[in-house]
Amino acid sequence: MKNALLLAAPSVGVSDRLGKISLFYHREAQRCANNRAYFAACILTGAALEALLLSMCYVEDRAVRRTPTYKQKRFRSRRNRFFEFNLYQLISIAGELKWIPAKEIPLNGRKITLQELLHAARDTRNTIHPAVWAKEGGPSGTRKSTCEFIFEVFEVTREWLFHHMHTSLRRTMSDLR
Incomplete structure (x- = not known):
């Protein structure tokens, strides 16, 4: 049992650091929005x-390794493979593992x-x-409404991820009984 906890320690440390990074970015985004720097936010x-x-990938590493997205990915290194995922792939993994609901909303x-x-x-x-700007014809202002939309998507996603972790933890605790 001790060895299992020791093996899990590195990924938990990375997950914690990523959680702190997420919190830092989100606080900075709020400061930007408060100063009407919506693009930066x-x-x-x-x-x-x-x-x-x-962070969720490190918490649920075994499940992530079984996803089609992980299996199709060509990794360049053997360590910290999750860092090679782009945001598109991370969103795909979240959907594949049902970290977020598949239900349609109006x-x-x-x-x-x-x-x-x-x-x-x-x-x-x-x-x-x-390159994205160049393809779309150049920069345009980011509106407050766009910023509020992205903040809302972030908050809803965060709540679903916490709900998933809470449910998973409860299930694990009941299995230990």
């Missing part, structure tokens, strides 16, 4: 989301899933790359 919130999903007259909302937030985050 959107980018930072996307980074917070990525750190949160990466939004502006159409039905959409949280996974689709995450991809919309990812698309906004990806505007940090000059």
Whole structure:
């Protein structure tokens, strides 16, 4: 039992650091939004989301290794493979492992899933790359409403991830009895 805890320690440390990074990014994003720097707030919130999903990969590492996304990925290194995932792949893993609900929700007259909302937030985050701007015809201002949308997607995702961890922990505790 002691050896199992020792083996789990490194990934727990990485997960904790990623959680702290996510919290830092989210706080910085709120400061940016409060100062009407909505583009920066959107980018930072996307980074917070990525750190949160990466953290979950370390918490649920065995399950992640069984996903189609993990199995199809060509890794460059043997250590810290989860760091090689991009945000698109992390969102896919979250959907595959049901960390987020697959249920459609009504939004502006159409039905959409949280996974689709995450991809919309990812698309906004990806505007940090000059090539994305160049393909779309150049930069345009990021509105407060876009920033609020991305904040809401982040908050809903965070709540679902916490719900998943709580449920998983409760299930594990009842199995130990």
